[in-house]
Amino acid sequence: MDIKSLCLGALSIGDASGYEIKKMFEEGSFSHFYDAGYGSIYPALNKLLAEDLVTCIEIEQEGRPAKKVYSLTNTGLTKLKTDLSEEPARDKTRSESIVMMFFGHLLSPAHRERVIESYIEHFRDGCTCIEEIDPTNQPYGRQFVRGLGLAIYQAAANYLEENKDLLLVNEEERDIGDAA
Amino acid sequence: MDIKSLCLGALSIGDASGYEIKKMFEEGSFSHFYDAGYGSIYPALNKLLAEDLVTCIEIEQEGRPAKKVYSLTNTGLTKLKTDLSEEPARDKTRSESIVMMFFGHLLSPAHRERVIESYIEHFRDGCTCIEEIDPTNQPYGRQFVRGLGLAIYQAAANYLEENKDLLLVNEEERDIGDAA
DNA sequence: TTGATATATATCACTTTGATATACAGTCAA
DNA sequence: TTGACTGTATATCAAAGTGATATATATCAA
Numbered sequence: 001m002d003i004k005s006l007c008l009g010a011l012s013i014g015d016a017s018g019y020e021i022k023k024m025f026e027e028g029s030f031s032h033f034y035d036a037g038y039g040s041i042y043p044a045l046n047k048l049l050a051e052d053l054v055t056c057i058e059i060e061q062e063g064r065p066a067k068k069v070y071s072l073t074n075t076g077l078t079k080l081k082t083d084l085s086e087e088p089a090r091d092k093t094r095s096e097s098i099v100m101m102f103f104g105h106l107l108s109p110a111h112r113e114r115v116i117e118s119y120i121e122h123f124r125d126g127c128t129c130i131e132e133i134d135p136t137n138q139p140y141g142r143q144f145v146r147g148l149g150l151a152i153y154q155a156a157a158n159y160l161e162e163n164k165d166l167l168l169v170n171e172e173e174r175d176i177g178d179a180a
Numbered sequence: 181m182d183i184k185s186l187c188l189g190a191l192s193i194g195d196a197s198g199y200e201i202k203k204m205f206e207e208g209s210f211s212h213f214y215d216a217g218y219g220s221i222y223p224a225l226n227k228l229l230a231e232d233l234v235t236c237i238e239i240e241q242e243g244r245p246a247k248k249v250y251s252l253t254n255t256g257l258t259k260l261k262t263d264l265s266e267e268p269a270r271d272k273t274r275s276e277s278i279v280m281m282f283f284g285h286l287l288s289p290a291h292r293e294r295v296i297e298s299y300i301e302h303f304r305d306g307c308t309c310i311e312e313i314d315p316t317n318q319p320y321g322r323q324f325v326r327g328l329g330l331a332i333y334q335a336a337a338n339y340l341e342e343n344k345d346l347l348l349v350n351e352e353e354r355d356i357g358d359a360a
Numbered sequence: 361t362t363g364a365t366a367t368a369t370a371t372c373a374c375t376t377t378g379a380t381a382t383a384c385a386g387t388c389a390a
Numbered sequence: 391t392t393g394a395c396t397g398t399a400t401a402t403c404a405a406a407g408t409g410a411t412a413t414a415t416a417t418c419a420a
Contacts, residue, residue, distance in 0.1 A: 104321030141284030155335030
């Protein structure tokens, strides 16, 4: 599964431009479990167009640049279903915040605190963002994924909030505490 | 922060070969929050060597191929601390399993079940793997990250286990259930 | 003895990232 | 009223990273 498949997925929800697909990745439905930038979306859409998996109509707008709205073809929908039927690759995660916390002893206490506080905020914002999605009348898969995202983000935020003192107290103070 | 920084981090724990660093990413300390393959690790180590951030000794072994063991230099440790002091980029996640569940209505019930069951297994295995890490005598950052990983994986596994029926029952059956 | 698994390094085509460029319209403050 | 910033919209590209493959040696099991 590559960005082309994800674009097909996005278009299965409704016709959209590259810009709108990008917004789905950064704010909307996909934002919590997949990433993609313009640099991969636009070339993907061009390839899909060349393969007749999508069609494209250029739409003029008042006071805004014209946009190219893409639609899924029947072949495109079939291709999407095929892609979704393969074995999923294992999750890939890349968290610089966790790397920094992992090597917390090499950081200044100030930076350690900045990292953990903004990471808590990241998960809290994520929760808010997911909660704003109205699950009613959505396919069960989307409701299910919404709940999973919420469960993970809440667990992360709670763990961080409840245990941050462990990371923020510096090693010397802790040793004194242990000795006492 | 790139793979070079991550290699410096790995070497700050102890001297290691490229092969051993890879294992840290797929089994060990880093496995749950960062990914890297040979195709990025070996070139990274060569670049680090050229920049004098690491040194390398080739070690012959009985019954095994010779290995190149890398060690952090003082400059390398300084560079690591600098890299860790930058603002962390936001998390990048890529979960094909979640994509498939999201588009569950386009999948066969059999595939839907396969995806969700193997995803539960993935998180349960992850928990087991993390639990096997002995947190005693480790820097607080590592203990903290171990706990965070466990909290997230348990939350995910529990949510999936408790709600999987929502996804597995097919739409028709559900409608009948709703009507009854 | 054939195949599988594990150790170990290396390469490379392809994909993706992240930054940048271009362009137009609205907003908001100095 | 000018300049800065934000938002919409498409596009490109060097650099980084992925994932598959190649090579070599040793062990263990069928």
